[in-house]
Amino acid sequence: MTFTVAIVGRPNVGKSTLFNRLIGRKLAIVHDQPGITRDRRDGDASLLGLDFRVVDTAGFEDETDDSIEARMRRQTDRAVADADVALLLIDARAGVTPLDRHFADHLRRQRTPVILVANKCEGKAGAPGLYECYALGLGEPVPVSAEHGEGLLELFEALLPHA
Numbered sequence: 001m002t003f004t005v006a007i008v009g010r011p012n013v014g015k016s017t018l019f020n021r022l023i024g025r026k027l028a029i030v031h032d033q034p035g036i037t038r039d040r041r042d043g044d045a046s047l048l049g050l051d052f053r054v055v056d057t058a059g060f061e062d063e064t065d066d067s068i069e070a071r072m073r074r075q076t077d078r079a080v081a082d083a084d085v086a087l088l089l090i091d092a093r094a095g096v097t098p099l100d101r102h103f104a105d106h107l108r109r110q111r112t113p114v115i116l117v118a119n120k121c122e123g124k125a126g127a128p129g130l131y132e133c134y135a136l137g138l139g140e141p142v143p144v145s146a147e148h149g150e151g152l153l154e155l156f157e158a159l160l161p162h163a
């Protein structure tokens with residue numbers, strides 16, 4: 001059985017950046033899944049020897065009249081239901097937003113375990129957001145910088161118990 005990790009969160013928190021970081025040079029393996037979720041991307045990731053399938057969730061391209069929240073929730077639900085663990089990304093520089101809280105509240109009700117990941121934590125600008133994260137009730141956040149490749153050891157350590 002393949003260990004599957006879904007990356008979820010509101011737009012612009014760095015989901016695709018982390019996805020690209022995790023799949024590294026294996027970009028060619030990335031494929032769309034037409035018909036299921038048009039803007040969902042799957043890839044084979046390897047992190048310090050731990051191999052897993054990673055799923056990036058993204059846009060709001062299904063053309064319905066639903067609210068953005070409803071569409072995001074649906075896409076997230078599909079990816080999360082299929083995953084062994086979900087990474088909920090937060091932008092630590094922006095701090096915790098109402099939409100982040102919406103995601104956290106929703107994910108806490110799912111059966112899939114959630115790891116809270118505070119992205120954009122390079123330098124010091126992420127510190128206030130990192131502490132705000134604790135209030136989401138999803139445990140200790142894992143500080144990372146997807147863009148700079150920082151915090152990957154900590155992310156590995158957080159994933160390992162679920163693999």
Ligand code: GDP
Pocket residue numbers: 009010011012013014015016017018058119120121122144145146147148
């Ligand atoms: P998504 O909408 O959640 O998939 O977010 P993207 O991966 O498209 O990233 C949104 C923006 O955040 C882009 O401008 C990225 O360059 C930026 N970004 C992603 N990761 C980091 C990070 O670790 N640090 C900083 N400072 N910016 C980041």
Ligand code: MG
Pocket residue numbers: 015016017057058059
């Ligand atoms: Mg994206």
